[in-house]
Amino acid sequence: MKRWSDPPLGLKALRLGFQMMRAVSPDLALRLAERIFSTPRRHRTPEVELAAIHQGQSTSIRANGLRLQMHTWGEGPAVLLLHGWEGRGTQFHAFLDPLIEAGFSPIAFDQPGHGYSEGHLANPLIWTEAVEAVASEIGPLHGVVAHSLGAVGAAMAMTRGLNVPRAVFISPPPEPDPYYSGLLSALGLPENTHQAAFQAFAARLGIPWDQARLRSLASRLSSPLLVIHDRNDREIPWSSIAALAPDWPSARFYSTEGLGHRRILRDPAVGRQVVAFLSSDKTSAVLPFHGDGPRSLEWNLFHRDLRSA
Numbered sequence: 001m002k003r004w005s006d007p008p009l010g011l012k013a014l015r016l017g018f019q020m021m022r023a024v025s026p027d028l029a030l031r032l033a034e035r036i037f038s039t040p041r042r043h044r045t046p047e048v049e050l051a052a053i054h055q056g057q058s059t060s061i062r063a064n065g066l067r068l069q070m071h072t073w074g075e076g077p078a079v080l081l082l083h084g085w086e087g088r089g090t091q092f093h094a095f096l097d098p099l100i101e102a103g104f105s106p107i108a109f110d111q112p113g114h115g116y117s118e119g120h121l122a123n124p125l126i127w128t129e130a131v132e133a134v135a136s137e138i139g140p141l142h143g144v145v146a147h148s149l150g151a152v153g154a155a156m157a158m159t160r161g162l163n164v165p166r167a168v169f170i171s172p173p174p175e176p177d178p179y180y181s182g183l184l185s186a187l188g189l190p191e192n193t194h195q196a197a198f199q200a201f202a203a204r205l206g207i208p209w210d211q212a213r214l215r216s217l218a219s220r221l222s223s224p225l226l227v228i229h230d231r232n233d234r235e236i237p238w239s240s241i242a243a244l245a246p247d248w249p250s251a252r253f254y255s256t257e258g259l260g261h262r263r264i265l266r267d268p269a270v271g272r273q274v275v276a277f278l279s280s281d282k283t284s285a286v287l288p289f290h291g292d293g294p295r296s297l298e299w300n301l302f303h304r305d306l307r308s309a
Contacts, residue, residue: 063133084148127153
């Protein structure tokens with residue numbers, strides 16, 4: 001998630017416009033802040049991720065009227081890969097071979113406003129609804145591997161009924177408060193008004209603000225969880241994750257050193273930890289094929305024929 005400690009170019013003009021709008025209509029000013037906060041930037045897809053796309057099968061599904069790009073690999077029990085803010089599903093490319101070799105089918109997709117998916121806005125509720133739509137399409141999950149904000153979307157979906165037998169959260173943010181608060185401060189909104197701004201944002205989303213806080217959701221979840229976090233993460237402090245321990249009793253923690261917030265997704269040792277955790281309950285894995293969509297036996301056999309043609 002984006003921190004606002006380093007002002008982007010043009011922030012002074014934006015701040016001035018925000019203050020002028022706030023003088024006329026505080027509500028419209030907050031709506032502007034919410035839109036800025038909910039608008040991700042798209043980044044170029046590196047060659048290594050393009051290569052990963054070509055190794056699998058690509059398809060799309062629709063969620064809330066938007067086309068979402070999805071990629072599948074392998075033929076085993078489904079493991080859903082959830083990227084973070086301004087990321088892409090193919091950022092998990094280093095995990096693909098280990099998961100496939102362990103007998104899993106990794107499935108990744110780009111959230112609305114990210115990668116090759118449609119849309120311009122993203123927020124915790126949009127992310128959660130996209131996770132639910134993809135999970136409904138691909139059928140029962142053996143597990144979820146989520147990076148950064150993707151962990152919040154996963155946890156919210158789990159509290160809303162999504163069955164996730166095993167979850168891996170990599171560098172998860174305990175709460176969005178410091179990130180939104182940083183933007184509000186950058187726009188010149190006094191700190192004593194931030195809590196009210198949080199609640200106004202949540203009211204427009206139609207969910208309590210606590211539902212966007214992983215720290216609050218943890219006490220409602222019981223699935224086995226592996227949390228992986230780097231001690232040198234500059235975006236989400238390692239110390240903040242300790243708060244999850246008492247609220248999610250089944251959680252295990254694995255710390256890394258020197259990988260930061262994104263390189264952690266490319267580390268072989270992290271990949272081995274993920275595979276070992278997911279494989280520890282392999283005997284109860286769900287069937288690999290399901291329904292009529294991209295996880296159906298017919299779809300899988302058809303694409304297998306194409307691969308061998």
